[in-house]
Amino acid sequence: MSSELETRITENYTAVTDRIHQSAQRANRDPATVKLVAVTKTWPIDYLLAAYHVGMRDFGENRADELARKRGAMFDELGSKAANITWHQIGTLQSRKTGLIADNADVFHALDRLKIAQRLSRQLVENGRLLPIFLEVNLSGEASKAGFNATTWENDATQRQKLRTEIETIAQLPGLQIQGLMTMAPWGAAEDDLRDVFRRTRLLAEWLQANIPTATMTQLSMGMTDDFEIAIEEGATHVRVGRALFGTRTTK
Numbered sequence: 482m483s484s485e486l487e488t489r490i491t492e493n494y495t496a497v498t499d500r501i502h503q504s505a506q507r508a509n510r511d512p513a514t515v516k517l518v519a520v521t522k523t524w525p526i527d528y529l530l531a532a533y534h535v536g537m538r539d540f541g542e543n544r545a546d547e548l549a550r551k552r553g554a555m556f557d558e559l560g561s562k563a564a565n566i567t568w569h570q571i572g573t574l575q576s577r578k579t580g581l582i583a584d585n586a587d588v589f590h591a592l593d594r595l596k597i598a599q600r601l602s603r604q605l606v607e608n609g610r611l612l613p614i615f616l617e618v619n620l621s622g623e624a625s626k627a628g629f630n631a632t633t634w635e636n637d638a639t640q641r642q643k644l645r646t647e648i649e650t651i652a653q654l655p656g657l658q659i660q661g662l663m664t665m666a667p668w669g670a671a672e673d674d675l676r677d678v679f680r681r682t683r684l685l686a687e688w689l690q691a692n693i694p695t696a697t698m699t700q701l702s703m704g705m706t707d708d709f710e711i712a713i714e715e716g717a718t719h720v721r722v723g724r725a726l727f728g729t730r731t732t733k
């Protein structure tokens with residue numbers, strides 16, 4: 482059964498995957514190395530079901546309770562087929578919400594402080610689970626952005642060493658598997674500035690990889706509706722796209 486909603490989401494999905502392929506090709510990258518995380522935050526379950534039927538299997542939510550609720554609802558709707566879905570927590574966490582993520586998320590993109598890492602680690606060990614994580618880094622200096630401070634990492638040895646020490650500590654915590662870095666580009670910035678943030682994030686991941694033998698830094702979660710093509714050209718392995726797939730959100 483194909484609804485109007487499914488038709489619209491199919492068209493959007495085709496357009497987004499085409500754009501992903503084209504930007505990967507421009508950068509001489511294999512498009513299969515870029516994962517599209519469909520950001521379903523605020524949308525009701527019929528949107529997620531339509532996305533599932535169109536072929537999407539990676540869903541991103543920015544609130545832990547919404548992720549947990551929708552994961553349960555998709556099991557109710559799809560039964561065991563829902564186990565094919567990978568649930569990405571893309572927003573930062575408050576410490577009282579870590580349990581929901583230790584129980585329900587398959588990937589966490591926005592680890593932004595040690596305290597959250599320690600709580601998650603304890604809860605994951607209790608659950609006997611391993612959670613792939615991205616460390617969120619703030620390179621733009623925008624005060625509204627979360628993340629480990631990396632605004633001037635290239636020129637500031639103190640900032641660089643602090644980052645390195647914190648990540649070394651997180652790399653030793655059981656239950657957490659560091660995959661790489663996540664960043665958010667500054668709102669409404671010019672293309673050159675966006676590109677700069679993405680490129681600097683990739684170089685930071687390379688620096689950390691070279692300097693922290695215990696951490697894997699091969700994945701980069703960066704790029705959203707307005708900037709995912711630039712992010713792919715600069716090395717993104719995960720793009721988190723909402724509006725281009727589902728339309729403009731009316732609530733946050």
Ligand SMILES: *Cc1c(COP(=O)(O)O)cnc(C)c1O
Pocket residue numbers: 520522543571572705706707721722723724725
């Ligand atoms: C909402 C959100 C996105 C997706 O944003 P769009 O502009 O709708 O593509 C990506 N990442 C995070 C962390 C978000 O909160």
